[in-house]
Amino acid sequence: MARSRVITHPLSRRQILKGGAALGLGSAAALGLRPSWADPWGQTNAYAKGVEEGPEVALAIRRESLPIAGQQTHPISINGTSPGPLIRLKEGQDAVLRVTNLLDEPTSIHWHGLILPPGMDGVPGLSFAGIAPGETFTYRFPVRQNGTYWYHSHSGLQEQLGHAGPLVIDAAEREPFRYDREHVLLLTDWSFEDPMSVFRNLKTAEGYYNFQERTIADFFADVREKGFSATAEMRSMWAKMRMSSRDIADVTGSTYTYLLNGHSPQENWTALFKAGERIRLRVINGSAMSYFDVRIPGLKMTVVAADGQPIQPVPIDEFRIAVAETYDVLVMPEDDTAYTLFAESMDRSGYARATLAPREGMEAEIPERRQIADRGMEAMGAYGMAGMDHSGMAGMDHSGMEGMDHSNMQGMDHTSMQGMDHANMQGMDHSSMAGMSDERNGMKASGMLAAGAAQPGSRYDQAGIGIDPDERRMLVYRDLKAFTPWADRREPGRELELHLTGNMERYMWSFDDKKFSEVTGPIHFDKDERLRLILINDTMMEHPIHLHGMWMELENGQGELIPRKHTLNVKPGERVSALITADAEGSWAFHCHLLYHMDAGMFRVVKVS
Amino acid sequence: MTINIPMTAAGAVLAMLTFSVAQAEDGYDAPAGWPSPVVEHNMAMALFDRLEYAVPDKGDEALVWDFQAWYGGDVNRVYLKSEGENVQGDGEDAEFESLELLYSRLVADFWELQGGIGYQGGVFSDDHAERTYGVVGLQGVMPYGIETDLALQVSDEGDVSASVEGEYDLRLTQRLYLQPRTEIAVAASDVEAFGVGEGLNSVRVGMRLGYEVTRRFAPYVGAYWEKQYGDTADLARASGDATEDTGVVAGVRLMF
Numbered sequence: 001m002a003r004s005r006v007i008t009h010p011l012s013r014r015q016i017l018k019g020g021a022a023l024g025l026g027s028a029a030a031l032g033l034r035p036s037w038a039d040p041w042g043q044t045n046a047y048a049k050g051v052e053e054g055p056e057v058a059l060a061i062r063r064e065s066l067p068i069a070g071q072q073t074h075p076i077s078i079n080g081t082s083p084g085p086l087i088r089l090k091e092g093q094d095a096v097l098r099v100t101n102l103l104d105e106p107t108s109i110h111w112h113g114l115i116l117p118p119g120m121d122g123v124p125g126l127s128f129a130g131i132a133p134g135e136t137f138t139y140r141f142p143v144r145q146n147g148t149y150w151y152h153s154h155s156g157l158q159e160q161l162g163h164a165g166p167l168v169i170d171a172a173e174r175e176p177f178r179y180d181r182e183h184v185l186l187l188t189d190w191s192f193e194d195p196m197s198v199f200r201n202l203k204t205a206e207g208y209y210n211f212q213e214r215t216i217a218d219f220f221a222d223v224r225e226k227g228f229s230a231t232a233e234m235r236s237m238w239a240k241m242r243m244s245s246r247d248i249a250d251v252t253g254s255t256y257t258y259l260l261n262g263h264s265p266q267e268n269w270t271a272l273f274k275a276g277e278r279i280r281l282r283v284i285n286g287s288a289m290s291y292f293d294v295r296i297p298g299l300k301m302t303v304v305a306a307d308g309q310p311i312q313p314v315p316i317d318e319f320r321i322a323v324a325e326t327y328d329v330l331v332m333p334e335d336d337t338a339y340t341l342f343a344e345s346m347d348r349s350g351y352a353r354a355t356l357a358p359r360e361g362m363e364a365e366i367p368e369r370r371q372i373a374d375r376g377m378e379a380m381g382a383y384g385m386a387g388m389d390h391s392g393m394a395g396m397d398h399s400g401m402e403g404m405d406h407s408n409m410q411g412m413d414h415t416s417m418q419g420m421d422h423a424n425m426q427g428m429d430h431s432s433m434a435g436m437s438d439e440r441n442g443m444k445a446s447g448m449l450a451a452g453a454a455q456p457g458s459r460y461d462q463a464g465i466g467i468d469p470d471e472r473r474m475l476v477y478r479d480l481k482a483f484t485p486w487a488d489r490r491e492p493g494r495e496l497e498l499h500l501t502g503n504m505e506r507y508m509w510s511f512d513d514k515k516f517s518e519v520t521g522p523i524h525f526d527k528d529e530r531l532r533l534i535l536i537n538d539t540m541m542e543h544p545i546h547l548h549g550m551w552m553e554l555e556n557g558q559g560e561l562i563p564r565k566h567t568l569n570v571k572p573g574e575r576v577s578a579l580i581t582a583d584a585e586g587s588w589a590f591h592c593h594l595l596y597h598m599d600a601g602m603f604r605v606v607k608v609s
Numbered sequence: 610m611t612i613n614i615p616m617t618a619a620g621a622v623l624a625m626l627t628f629s630v631a632q633a634e635d636g637y638d639a640p641a642g643w644p645s646p647v648v649e650h651n652m653a654m655a656l657f658d659r660l661e662y663a664v665p666d667k668g669d670e671a672l673v674w675d676f677q678a679w680y681g682g683d684v685n686r687v688y689l690k691s692e693g694e695n696v697q698g699d700g701e702d703a704e705f706e707s708l709e710l711l712y713s714r715l716v717a718d719f720w721e722l723q724g725g726i727g728y729q730g731g732v733f734s735d736d737h738a739e740r741t742y743g744v745v746g747l748q749g750v751m752p753y754g755i756e757t758d759l760a761l762q763v764s765d766e767g768d769v770s771a772s773v774e775g776e777y778d779l780r781l782t783q784r785l786y787l788q789p790r791t792e793i794a795v796a797a798s799d800v801e802a803f804g805v806g807e808g809l810n811s812v813r814v815g816m817r818l819g820y821e822v823t824r825r826f827a828p829y830v831g832a833y834w835e836k837q838y839g840d841t842a843d844l845a846r847a848s849g850d851a852t853e854d855t856g857v858v859a860g861v862r863l864m865f
Contacts, residue, residue, distance in 0.1 A: 106644070125639055125646035156648070196650075201824070204654040205864065208824050211783045239753040242719055503718050505750065508683045515683070516647045521636025587637060589646060603647045605637055 049081040049165065049186075049262055054089035054143075055096060059109070061131075061153075061163065062102045068162075068190050069257045069264035075162035075190075076103065076153070083188055083262050083286060084151070084165030091146040091172035097139040099131060106130040106155055109139070110548070110589075111167060112324060113149040113308050113566040116141035118586025121548055123154045126587045126605060130155060146171035147308025148282040148326040150186070157195035159595055160288040162262075164188065168282060169308075176483055177304045177313065179330055182280040183271040187294075187321070187343055187352055189256040189287040199596050202250055202507045209252045212349060212372040213244060237380060243504060243540060245374040246347075248465060250507075250541070250596065251289045253350025258290065260343065265353035270360055275336045279356075280304075281329050285321040288595035291346035291542060291569075293320050293467070294327075296339050296356060297367055301329040303475055307565040309551075312481045319475035320346070320463050322544040322569035324593040327475075331356070338362035346466060346542075348372045373466035378459070379540035379572040448532070449577075451491050454478075454557035455534065457575030464542065464571050477556045480563035486553060488581040489560070492532035495577075496523070500537040500545070500570060500592070500602070507600055509539075509592060515601025522607035523590065525582035534577045537570040543597065544569050547606065549588035552578035567593055582608045653680040654865065658776075659817075661831075661860025663694075667851040670697045673858070679713065686713040688723060693732065701736035705729055709744055720749035727762065729803070738802040741765045754778070769797035770805065784821040788829075790814070799840055804848070806840020819862060827862040 052059070062077050078084025089095050101107045108130050110122035120141045124130030131137045152164035166184045191198055201208040214235075222231040238245050263269035273279050281301075283294060295301075295318035303314040305328035319327055321343075333339060338357035345351060348369050355363050454460055460477040467474055502509040509515070525531065533552065535545055544567050551564040555577045562579070570576045585608050592602035655678035663671050677690040688711040695703035711725035723746040730739030746760035758774045776790040794810040817831030834855045837845050842852040 123646055125643045126637070129640070129643045154646070199650070200652055200654075203652050205824055213780055213783060215780045215782055217782075236753075242750050242752060242754050503683075505719055506683050506715065515649070516645075517649050587639075591647075599647060601647065601649065605646070607637075 049083055050079065050085035052079065052085045052087050054087065055093040056098075057087055057096070058098045058100070059084070059087075060100045060102055061107050061109075063104075063161075068192075068259070068262070069267065071192065073192055076107075076158055078163065078165055081262070082162035083186055083259075084163070086165065086184055087151065087167045088170065089143045089167070090170045091143055093143045095139070095141055095143050098136055099139065100136040101131040101133055104133050106132055107153055107158060107163070108155045109151050110154040111139070111141075111149065111151050112546075113147075113326070114141070114143075114167075115145060115549065115551070115584070118549060118584065118588065121588065123548065123589045126589055143169055145169060145308065146175075147305055147310075148184075148284060148328050149308050150284045150286050150324075150326065152286065154589070157199065157288075157595060157599060160189075160191065160195035160198070162188065162190065164286040166282070166284050166286070176310050177280075177330060178278065179280040180277040181273060182282060183356075184261070184282045184284070185271075185341065185354065186261055186284045186286050187290075187292055188259045188262070189251070189290040189345075190259050191251070191255045191257075193255055195288075195595075198251060198255065199599060202596055203600075206505055206507070207244060207247070209250065209254050210244070210246060210347075211252070211254050212248075212347065213246050214374070241380070245376070245379070246372055247375065247504065247540065248347035248372060249290065249345065249349065250594070252347055253345060256290065256345075256350060258287075258292075258343065258345060258350050258352035260341065260352040260354040263354065265351060265366075268363055269354040270362070271341070271354060271356050272360070273333055273356060273358060275334060275358060276332070278330055278332050281331060281341075282326065283321060283329065284326045285323050287323050289323065291320060291322050291544075292343040292352065293318055293346065293463075294341070294343045295319075295367075295472070296331060296341055297365070298339050299331045299333055299356075301331050303479070304328050304330055306480050306563055307567060309564050310483055311479075311563055312483060312561075314475060314479040314481075315473070316475045316479075317472035320467070320569075322542065322567060322593075324544050324546055324567040325565075325569070338364040340364040340366055342367055344369055346464075348466065370466060375465060375540055375572065378574075379465075448492065448495060449555075450559075451489075451532075451579055452553075452555050452557070452559040452562045454555060455575045455577045457536070457573075458556075458577070459571055459574050460556045462571070464569075477554065477569075478558075480554065480556060480565075481558045482561045482563050485560040486551075486562075486564055488530060488579075490530040490581075492530050492579055494529070495532045495534055497534040497536065498523075498604075500535060500539055500543050502539045502541070502597075502602070504540070507596075509594075509597040509600040509602035511602065511604055516603040517601060519604065522587065522605040525580070525606055525608045527582060527585055527608055529582045531580055531582065532577055533580055534575065535568065535570050536575045537572055540572045541594075542569055542571055543602070544593040545591070546593045547580070547588065547590050549584040549586065549606075549608075550580055550582065552580055554578050584608055649682060651680065651682050654678065656865070657861070657863040659858075659860055660863060661829075661858040663833075663856050663858045665854045665856035667854045668856075669699060671695060672697070672703075673860075681713070684715045686721070687711070688713050688725075695732075701731075702734035703732040704737045705732055711744065711746070713748070717749070719751075720747060722746075723748055723760075740803070751775070764800070766800070768800050768805075770800075770810075771795050786819050786821070786827075788817040788819060788831075790817065790833075796841075799844075801844060804841065804844045806842070806844055808839040808841075810839075810841040811835060811837045815858070817858070825864040829858075829860055829862060831858045831860075832856065833858065 059078050064077050075082035099109050108122045108124050120139050121127040146169040149167040151167050152159045166186050257264050261269050336358050338355050341354040343352040463474040463476050498511045501513045546567045553562045553564045588606045590604045590606045591598045657676050659675040661673050663673050671694045673694045675692045679686045679688045690709045692707050693705040707727050709727035711723040713721045713723040716722045727742045727744045731737040742762045742764040744762045748758045751757050755775050755777050761771045763769050772794045774792045779787040792813040796805045799806050813835040815833035817829045819827040819829030821827040836853040845852050
């Protein structure tokens with residue numbers, strides 16, 4: 001193992017945890033440790049909600065009364081905690097996970113990001129029948145990967161009740177980076193409302209949770225800043241569309257308490273370190289609906305893995321984590337002082353917070369939250385161009401490309417563009433337009449882009465809404481670069497295009513304008529084919545798109561070294577592509593990982609045969 | 610009669626709805642008895658857009674309601690809509706200006722096409738003239754966010770009338786809103802019993818200032834102006850009523 005200190009060695013960890021009885025309390029005390037569930041020291045792979053060490057794990061799912069954010073409430077617990085314990089497996093093991101359902105309704109666990117046999121994927125109706133009340137289902141699968149992942153219910157809206165937890169797989173071989181200590185940071189969004197009533201509020205009253213709408217005061221502020229006609233034109237464009245430019249999150253801090261390892265910002269969960277140590281933070285966004293921007297003021301972070309897969313180190317100040325993504329970052333605090341782990345929700349309606357400190361009871365300053373941003377051109381473009389045919393663009397020749405920016409521009413109102421402020425202009429696709437000429441060279445005779453090339457219409461060099469790129473160095477998808485090429489180097493044999501679609505007013509979400517209930521069959525992949533999946537977001541919301549059973553190699557322009565992911569964030573109006581090797585026979589879920597979007601119908605089945 | 614017809618129609622429409630939301634599950638090869646991985650839910654909601662006490666300048670004070678409720682899925686829904694009032698001190702019970710049971714179908718992103726039957730008359734009493742009618746309507750949001758309800762009615766006597774309502778929420782703060790509102794009624798023929806004349810009947814314009822204590826509970830105050838035109842105005846004059854009036858209101862917007 002790469003970890004350099006005795007105290008971090010896996011053996012000592014195992015001795016402490018598995019041989020706990022033999023070692024006795026005295027040994028643990030001698031090492032300065034408290035029981036693992038409460039241990040903030042990290043090196044024992046301690047996690048705030050307990051650890052279940054593989055390869056054999058038993059999990060009991062209950063609905064019980066537990067305190068969250070200091071208030072007694074009724075979440076779903078896994079082995080007594082909510083969110084559930086850290087499950088720790090080792091690459092090469094054959095995992096045996098026995099899940100007992102003590103709820104009064106069916107449940108399930110999906111192992112998010114794990115490549116495993118279709119029957120073990122945990123999606124009721126696709127992998128298995130689900131776990132009936134009182135039943136135990138035994139998941140058995142070989143563990144053939146390593147990294148930071150998570151698990152959650154795939155039944156109804158249970159995930160919103162805390163039915164989720166982190167899953168870490170220790171590498172069989174040396175990882176391409178080293179560290180002295182690690183902490184798992186699981187971000188979740190908790191509501192004291194029943195998930196079904198949250199869903200009903202979304203369905204019956206648009207903007208129910210948005211208390212950051214534009215008001216008359218914003219209008220006058222804009223008039224002062226940009227002049228009357230520019231402001232009036234901009235507002236009129238949004239008003240004509242009958243949409244809100246402040247629609248950044250469907251469910252907000254007005255009902256959510258954002259939790260870090262199950263703890264509210266006030267509870268201030270503390271992760272301990274010793275000055276000079278190199279610390280690995282395994283950050284997981286296990287939220288139902290919330291994107292976060294994560295930073296540690298005063299510390300540079302180095303991203304070393306995305307969605308469990310190692311990437312070439314990227315030094316950054318902040319990263320946006322879409323729902324269901326994971327990022328591993330290294331930090332090296334030199335000083336004997338406290339740092340705030342700050343995860344601000346994308347719509348700025350709240351934050352999760354913990355403290356990284358050399359001792360318990362310390363805290364650092366909590367940064368000011370940024371102001372909510374207004375969506376600009378990019379989201380409007382998505383709306384205005386929804387009807388346009390993008391399909392030809394990828395395969396366009398030179399003349400076609402010239403044609404593209406013209407057609408794009410015609411789709412937009414020139415007069416109103418004068419009304420745009422510069423922040424909004426960032427949303428425009430300068431990047432991809434510039435990028436297009438670069439990619440001409442990479443164009444294949446088939447008319448398809450070369451493997452790994454970024455699609456025109458992608459915005460991989462932008463973090464997204466509400467980010468000032470000049471403020472601090474922010475991770476963007478363009479930065480993700482694998483260490484070595486993935487095994488399958490074939491060019492894609494075909495392209496499959498899917499539009500992300502929706503009706504905000506009705507809270508209907510779908511692929512290609514068809515909800516799951518409206519499609520008659522699965523999306524078909526031929527066994528072992530290599531294909532390119534193109535996702536085009538016609539909506540004005542971000543969507544984290546998750547494919548079960550197979551990796552998606554994100555074509556972010558890194559050529560041979562494109563990263564592979566289980567969840568892809570697609571920004572409003574963006575066109576994103578990924579290469580897939582369809583090597584996993586069976587039926588797999590493919591969906592938006594915003595829980596209520598999925599439940600509203602943004603779900604498909606991919607059948608590989 | 611007034612109860613039976615709507616109930617039968619409701620039953621029929623509900624049966625249709627249940628049918629149309631049944632899941633298509635072909636091609637997935639899932640063994641029988643496995644659930645669908647995603648289950649859609651029908652929803653229900655009820656809204657008193659206005660439940661207010663009106664104090665007119667000339668006419669009688671009245672308790673006024675504007676109610677709608679729906680049940681169904683994303684595309685097909687059943688609506689129950691009602692507007693009416695109980696004029697205070699006239700010795701008569703409350704009156705439905707309209708009580709409608711509608712089938713509604715989403716025909717465009719922001720628009721529902723609605724059709725069904727309606728009743729106008731007393732609430733559990735014979736105090737008011739009664740009629741039933743068929744109604745076809747279009748409800749939705751116009752560009753610029755104007756909530757619109759257009760309806761065309763044909764009564765059991767063959768009388769044709771139409772109405773349009775529009776309202777807009779202007780956000781002053783996150784909870785305080787100003788809501789201009791207008792209502793226009795026209796008719797193709799005179800129906801004296803209901804004080805309706807041919808042509809433009811009436812225009813009503815109002816403004817309400819509401820405060821959302823929660824999204825479901827918003828007390829408001831407001832004022833309105835209304836005027837009757839043409840034959841309708843003549844009918845009003847003949848029965849000694851004012852043809853133009855203003856008033857103030859206080860009420861609540863309630864959502865369940």
